[in-house]
Amino acid sequence: MVAAGGGLAVFCAVLHVAVAQRLRARVLETRVRELTRDVDGLHVEVEAARAELDSMRIRLDDMPDAEKLSSELKVLGGLLRQLSEKKEAAVGKALAAPDSRAGTGAEIKHATAPAVVLGEAQLLEAVERGLREEKVELYLQPVVSLPQRRRRFYECFSRIVTEGGRLIMPEQYIPVAERAGLVAAIDNLLLVRCVQLVRRARRDQPDVGFFCNISSESLADADFFQDFIAFMAENKQLAETLIFEFDQASIAAGDYVSRVNLQRLRGFGYRFSLDQVTDMDLDLEDLASQGFRYIKVGAHMLHELARGDDPILDMRALKGALDRNAMDLIVEKIESEDMLLDMLELRVDFGQGYLFGEPRPLAGSR
Incomplete structure (x- = not known):
């Protein structure tokens, strides 16, 4: 059971x-x-x-460009259309009445690559294509603190690259662009491309500043500059590392509108550098009020003015005035150790030149 x-x-x-x-x-x-x-x-x-x-x-x-594009693409789109239209007109004019200088051509070189000879119409076509297809290479030259020689900044140089990988240098395309009335369009495009590449470069070097030149043609182009300011307003984070550089002649000749535009850029946190200085009679207080924080002077000119038994330039007074206005002096074109020693005796803040490094391409900038 x-x-x-x-x-x-x-x-x-x-x-x-x-x-x-x-x-x-x-x-x-x-x-x-x-x-x-x-x-x-x-x-x-x-x-x-x-x-x-x-x-x-x-x-x-x-959709229209204004509806579908960000400010950056709107700027580039407008500039590319402007360049293309002007280039087509220039090419048509050249074909209708060939310039006698076109027969000599223009050389496009890249390191040891064989030279390529192009006529003016072909050169304009190559420049336009390079800009349209973003074939722009960024070259960087170091700016070092003295006497430590520590790399603190880089100056940016834009180079246009052909389909075959050769560089088109400014001295090659500028004369042709001037005759075709394309200088402003090319400069404006290169400026925007430079900013794009700097944005990429700063990821790897967040503690280094970059000097980016704004040409007199770009500064005087009121329509472009309005769009450019809007573009930079959307990229305010770049103000920490991006310094815009203007030549002394452009700033001296600037009108009220140009001054207002600089103030607007300054309002977004951007700083400026005065380049190609030929007259040391500077109103530093006024420059500082406009947002200038750096003054670039050639080593040879500074030597002529500040050295010798009876110097024209009082470096002690200049340095004091710079310090009071929170500005730094950068001496460029320092090419030898002897020249560096000469500048160190003048107690300059920063140096630039082949002694510290020649312009070199940013890896992967294309």
């Missing part, structure tokens, strides 16, 4: 386990079906999203 009762208990236990497993299997089957439906639904959603994205792309292509 006991044995029979024990067998019944075992049988009930086995039956309970079997029922529990069957129920669990049904639950799992139900869950699998639910997950399958969910996956199928996700596939449908993905395909719908993909179709919507394709539709958006089509709509974006049909």
